[in-house]
Amino acid sequence: MKASPKITKVSVTTFEHELENVGKDYNTFNMVYEAGSKLKQQGSILQIHTDQGIVGEFPAGGQGILDVQQVAEYLIGKDALARESIYNDTKRGLRHGAMLGVGLIDVCLWDIAGKLYDEPLYRLLGGEKKPLPAYASTLHGDENGGLTTPQDFADFAEQCYEMGYRSFKVHGWGLARSNIQREVDNVLHLGKQFEGRMDLLIDPACEIKNFGDALKLGRACDEAGFFWWEDPYQDGGVSQFAHRKLRQMVKTPMLQTEHIRLLEQHVDFIVADATDYVRAGAHEDGGVTGAMKIAHASEGFGLDVELHGPGPVHRHIMSSIRNTNFFELGLVHPKVKTTKAPVYLGYNDDLDGIDSEGNVYAPDGPGIGVPLDWDWIRAHQVDEGVLAEA
Numbered sequence: 001m002k003a004s005p006k007i008t009k010v011s012v013t014t015f016e017h018e019l020e021n022v023g024k025d026y027n028t029f030n031m032v033y034e035a036g037s038k039l040k041q042q043g044s045i046l047q048i049h050t051d052q053g054i055v056g057e058f059p060a061g062g063q064g065i066l067d068v069q070q071v072a073e074y075l076i077g078k079d080a081l082a083r084e085s086i087y088n089d090t091k092r093g094l095r096h097g098a099m100l101g102v103g104l105i106d107v108c109l110w111d112i113a114g115k116l117y118d119e120p121l122y123r124l125l126g127g128e129k130k131p132l133p134a135y136a137s138t139l140h141g142d143e144n145g146g147l148t149t150p151q152d153f154a155d156f157a158e159q160c161y162e163m164g165y166r167s168f169k170v171h172g173w174g175l176a177r178s179n180i181q182r183e184v185d186n187v188l189h190l191g192k193q194f195e196g197r198m199d200l201l202i203d204p205a206c207e208i209k210n211f212g213d214a215l216k217l218g219r220a221c222d223e224a225g226f227f228w229w230e231d232p233y234q235d236g237g238v239s240q241f242a243h244r245k246l247r248q249m250v251k252t253p254m255l256q257t258e259h260i261r262l263l264e265q266h267v268d269f270i271v272a273d274a275t276d277y278v279r280a281g282a283h284e285d286g287g288v289t290g291a292m293k294i295a296h297a298s299e300g301f302g303l304d305v306e307l308h309g310p311g312p313v314h315r316h317i318m319s320s321i322r323n324t325n326f327f328e329l330g331l332v333h334p335k336v337k338t339t340k341a342p343v344y345l346g347y348n349d350d351l352d353g354i355d356s357e358g359n360v361y362a363p364d365g366p367g368i369g370v371p372l373d374w375d376w377i378r379a380h381q382v383d384e385g386v387l388a389e390a
């Protein structure tokens, strides 16, 4: 038996970079295409160090890092392989917040385990290397001549189809200042061109103002034969009652639970008949440990779990479960090269990251399995700090 690596230090490196031809829409929440615009972004790399010299590392957003700060001291001296107790303790420690730190820490611990055993995560999880069908998950609709009309979306879907994608997801326009008819027209237009050729998905990302407008969109999805619709309106994606009601009135399967956290809330949502597909994410739902718990709970209900967003960790999880359909390759746009920081070497989650049949694959290196590009990260670094140390 290998000796357990003990956690000796938790550190964070923060970097800044710019996305080309990307801006923000009217409410500053949605990234959209904007020719010539440069959008400044900040990101971090969380590192958990051990007494064996193995370092678990994972790119993280600022909110999650604030969480990690609160429990960093607790981690010092812990057995880095004791993921279950660390999951449960950090979940308890962060219960007043969004609990994003639970996932960031857990993914670093899985990275440590993979590096210790010299195996990629999917092999530690009992998975196998297999094609993972990806959907092109678009940037939000814009007013800038990118994805501005239903024909723009249809042209982009055609481009994706020719590249090999067999599934396409719309993130629509800013509905606070637009109207539901525009969204309905888009759905019907896509349905006419692609029903039977591509699985069509739509995610209003909780932006539709009210239940009535959400219902109009749901009925359009029925008419256009959509595969799923997701987070329709401004309840925030959390009302079990409202989504059960919508499910009674709309035939198109619904994908909820992106905006609730961890295993227990997901199971409650399923038991309340409030979703068809189950959303989970390693980043939001307690890491690999948390996402696998939700995947297996969903399996027990006979339901599929759909992982939120791209990244190598989701490729490993998807390679290790039966009950799932698609890898979310996003956010993509016909006129934007990338919406991500290039922190990984030899890894591609941009539009052209698929093979000719629309698939991606889990990486084979130890742990998360893709080396971080520390030359790039150091060149863009703006801060470095130790959150806790033995």
Ligand SMILES: [Mg+2]
Binding pocket: 203, 205, 230, 231, 258
């Ligand atoms: Mg979503």
